[in-house]
Amino acid sequence: xxxxxxxxxxxxxxxxxxxxxxxxxxxxxxxxxxxxxxxxxxxxxxxxxxxxxxxxxxxxxxxxxxxxxxxxxxxxxxxxxxxxxxxxxxxxxxxxxxxxxxxxxxxxxxxxxxxxxxxxxxxxxxxxxxxxxxxxxxxxxxxxxxxxxxxxxxxxxxxxxxxxxxxxxxxxxxxxxxxxxxxxxxxxxxxxxxxxxxxxxxxxxxxxxxxxxxxxxxxxxxxxxxx
Ligand SMILES: [Ca+2]
Ligand SMILES: [Ca+2]
Ligand SMILES: [Ca+2]
Numbered sequence: 001x002x003x004x005x006x007x008x009x010x011x012x013x014x015x016x017x018x019x020x021x022x023x024x025x026x027x028x029x030x031x032x033x034x035x036x037x038x039x040x041x042x043x044x045x046x047x048x049x050x051x052x053x054x055x056x057x058x059x060x061x062x063x064x065x066x067x068x069x070x071x072x073x074x075x076x077x078x079x080x081x082x083x084x085x086x087x088x089x090x091x092x093x094x095x096x097x098x099x100x101x102x103x104x105x106x107x108x109x110x111x112x113x114x115x116x117x118x119x120x121x122x123x124x125x126x127x128x129x130x131x132x133x134x135x136x137x138x139x140x141x142x143x144x145x146x147x148x149x150x151x152x153x154x155x156x157x158x159x160x161x162x163x164x165x166x167x168x169x170x171x172x173x174x175x176x177x178x179x180x181x182x183x184x185x186x187x188x189x190x191x192x193x194x195x196x197x198x199x200x201x202x203x204x205x206x207x208x209x210x211x212x213x214x215x216x217x218x219x220x221x222x223x224x225x226x227x
C-alpha cells in the first residue's frame with residue numbers, strides 16, 4: 001500500500017473514532033455513592049426544574065453519568081428535605097427505550113414513557129396502562145446516598161446488569177434512555193425532566209491513545225516508504 005493510501009486509511013479510521021465519541025453524549029465516570037459530590041465535577045446538568053413548589057420534596061437539578069457497571073444520578077433539591085421516609089417519597093422514571101408510546105405517561109404530561117420506576121430505592125415495572133405491573137426484577141434496587149435522612153442532594157446508582165426476573169432480559173435494551181424524577185406532594189406535584197441520556201463508552205480517552213498510536217505507525221510507515 002502506498003504511504004498516501006495508508007495516511008488516507010488512517011484519517012478514515014480517525015473519522016470513525018471521532019464519530020464514535022460524538023455519538024456517546026453521556027459522561028463516563030465512576031461515582032462513589034457516599035454523599036460526597038466532589039466526584040460529580042465536570043458532569044453537566046441533564047435537566048432542571050426551577051419552579052419552587054414548596055413541596056417537602058422540591059426538585060432543582062438532575063445529573064447523569066455512567067461507567068460499565070452502573071447508571072449514576074445526582075439529584076439536587078431546592079431546600080434540604082427529610083426524604084425517603086415518612087411519606088416524602090422520590091420516584092425515578094426510566095424510559096428504557098426512549099419511547100413515550102411505551103411505558104407509563106407520568107402525570108399524563110407527555111414527557112416520558114416510563115418502563116421502569118423506582119419508589120425511593122424500590123424498582124417496579126411500568127406499562128402504558130399500568131403504573132406498577134407487580135412483575136419482579138433482579139439486581140435492580142437503587143443504591144442511594146445518603147439515604148433516609150435530611151439532605152440537600154443525593155447520588156443514586158442503578159446497576160446496568162439489572163434484569164426482568166421472568167425473561168432474564170436486561171432493563172437497558174437501548175443505549176439512549178429517558179430519565180425523570182417526580183414526587184406526589186400534599187398540595188402540588190413536582191416533576192424533574194425528562195432528560196435524554198446516551199450511555200458513554202468505557203474510558204473514551206483510550207480512543208485518543210489509539211489515535212496517537214495510529215499516527216505513530218503511519219509516520220513510521222511513511223518513513224519506510226520514502227526510504
Ligand atoms: Ca460521591
Ligand atoms: Ca421544583
Ligand atoms: Ca418507554
